[in-house]
Amino acid sequence: MTAATQTPGSWRRILGTLTLAVLLEQLPWSGLALALRPDFVLVGVLFWTLHQPARISFGAAFFLGLMADFQDGAVFGQHAIAYVAGVYLVLFLRLRLLQFDPLRQAAQLFPILLTVQLLVLLIGWLAVNPPTGLAMLLPVLSSTVLWYLIALFVRLWHGKGMQDRA
Amino acid sequence: MAMPGQLMFARRLGPTARLLIWLLAGASCVAVDARYHALDGLRSGFSLVLQPARAIMRTPFDIAAELGGFFVRHRLLQKERDALLTERARLLVDVNTAQELVRENTELRTLLQLQSRPGQRVIHAALLYRGHDWFAQRITLDQGGGAGLRRGLPVVDASGLVGQVSRVYPGSSEVMLVSSPQQLTPVLVERTGQRGLAAGNGHSRMELRYMPAQTDIRPGDRLLTSGIDRVYPAGIPVARVSRVSRSQSSPYLRVESLPLAGLDRSRAVLVLIADPQVTRP
Numbered sequence: 001m002t003a004a005t006q007t008p009g010s011w012r013r014i015l016g017t018l019t020l021a022v023l024l025e026q027l028p029w030s031g032l033a034l035a036l037r038p039d040f041v042l043v044g045v046l047f048w049t050l051h052q053p054a055r056i057s058f059g060a061a062f063f064l065g066l067m068a069d070f071q072d073g074a075v076f077g078q079h080a081i082a083y084v085a086g087v088y089l090v091l092f093l094r095l096r097l098l099q100f101d102p103l104r105q106a107a108q109l110f111p112i113l114l115t116v117q118l119l120v121l122l123i124g125w126l127a128v129n130p131p132t133g134l135a136m137l138l139p140v141l142s143s144t145v146l147w148y149l150i151a152l153f154v155r156l157w158h159g160k161g162m163q164d165r166a
Numbered sequence: 167m168a169m170p171g172q173l174m175f176a177r178r179l180g181p182t183a184r185l186l187i188w189l190l191a192g193a194s195c196v197a198v199d200a201r202y203h204a205l206d207g208l209r210s211g212f213s214l215v216l217q218p219a220r221a222i223m224r225t226p227f228d229i230a231a232e233l234g235g236f237f238v239r240h241r242l243l244q245k246e247r248d249a250l251l252t253e254r255a256r257l258l259v260d261v262n263t264a265q266e267l268v269r270e271n272t273e274l275r276t277l278l279q280l281q282s283r284p285g286q287r288v289i290h291a292a293l294l295y296r297g298h299d300w301f302a303q304r305i306t307l308d309q310g311g312g313a314g315l316r317r318g319l320p321v322v323d324a325s326g327l328v329g330q331v332s333r334v335y336p337g338s339s340e341v342m343l344v345s346s347p348q349q350l351t352p353v354l355v356e357r358t359g360q361r362g363l364a365a366g367n368g369h370s371r372m373e374l375r376y377m378p379a380q381t382d383i384r385p386g387d388r389l390l391t392s393g394i395d396r397v398y399p400a401g402i403p404v405a406r407v408s409r410v411s412r413s414q415s416s417p418y419l420r421v422e423s424l425p426l427a428g429l430d431r432s433r434a435v436l437v438l439i440a441d442p443q444v445t446r447p
Contacts, residue, residue: 022219023219023223026216026219026220026223026295027223027224027227028220028223028224028227028293028294028295028296029296030296030430031430034296034298035298057184058184058185058188059188061188062188062191062192065192066195066208066212067212067216070208070209070212070213070216071216071295071297072297072298072300072301072304073297073302073304073332073333073340074297074301075196075199075200076195076196076198076199076205076208076209077192077193077194077195077196077199078196080188080191080192080195081188081189081192081193081196084185084188084189084192085185085189087185088181088182088185091181092181120300121300123196124300124301127196127200128200128301128302129301129302129347129348131300131301132299132300132301132347132367132368132369133300133368133369135300136298136300
């Protein structure tokens with residue numbers, strides 16, 4: 001289902017979607033919407049790691065993780081380490097993940113996203129102070145849903161759509 | 167360690183080795199930042215890049231709010247105007263009394279040869295961004311070092327103390343809210359004058375710490391800043407006591423209070439700048 005072709009438009013698409021993810025996080029989220037906000041940047045990085053591992057992997061994840069740390073006013077490295085670990089898990093399960101339909105793929109991504117968030121929690125706990133509750137696990141659910149929607153969109157765009165036209 | 171199905175060239179490092187390298191980089195980042203605070207330049211860089219993006223992403227919401235305000239009904243404006251006129255009359259009476267008091271106070275202070283209170287300047291700032299509040303509650307303001315802000319300045323809104331400036335960038339700054347877990351605020355109970363220390367608990371509430379069990383305090387009491395820390399000016403409203411309970415195991419009372427400032431709601435805040443030469447002991 002992946003369009004893993006080395007087209008010149010590919011870089012543009014990767015950078016475009018990642019920029020969009022960063023901009024979405026700059027919206028003035030507050031209250032419940034903030035608590036439930038999916039981690040757009042993490043989902044974007046993991047998505048491109050799955051589909052274009054030669055281009056987006058550890059380095060990009062680390063840099064975008066540092067940016068997430070800046071956004072939350074957290075210690076530098078907290079999200080960076082977690083994102084890098086997420087990229088590793090996706091690379092490890094890559095061929096397996098590519099075989100599933102969107103729903104099952106999202107279900108497989110759930111434990112990975114959960115691991116990432118638990119790492120953020122653990123590092124924050126060790127480096128700063130105990131977290132103020134377990135509300136920080138809520139974005140894992142919304143990120144999983146976001147992954148499902150994106151995977152569904154990509155499948156309709158590349159797979160089924162092309163079959164209909166052919 | 168062999169990776170099944172890994173699309174890597176044999177000459178490149180395996181994912182596990184790359185993971186370990188990046189984890190090492192991450193761990194050193196955490197250590198350098200948490201222990202030595204040596205990465206403030208990187209933070210300023212991110213703030214320079216992201217601040218325009220935040221301002222732009224905020225614009226549609228601001229315009230929507232302005233448009234909403236434009237269509238307020240005429241009747242509502244009239245009602246508001248009447249209410250404001252009444253309040254103005256009442257406030258004018260208060261101002262007269264206050265002027266009288268200021269005069270009297272100056273005279274008494276000269277008599278006592280006390281230092282007069284530090285002159286204060288305020289800077290208007292607007293809320294630019296909120297991050298996740300998993301470990302500490304912070305907001306980002308749209309004014310920074312360029313406007314004369316520095317670390318440690320108190321931030322207030324119309325109804326009370328919001329927090330303290332914790333990091334300053336060229337065009338924006340971060341404020342640690344009073345409800346944040348590490349944030350301590352020296353307060354006094356308005357009714358009795360009893361001093362205490364209020365700490366945030368991370369859930370938009372504060373608790374008054376180390377109050378002996380026989381303290382006279384009850385729900386509804388207002389807490390004001392006491393001013394003994396030379397950070398906050400005295401007399402800024404901080405919180406209202408919501409619950410007082412006694413615990414069997416501890417010699418202290420458990421006093422919960424709700425911050426008076428609109429920590430989640432207020433969009434415009436004021437940063438108080440006192441003249442440094444006066445506040446220095």
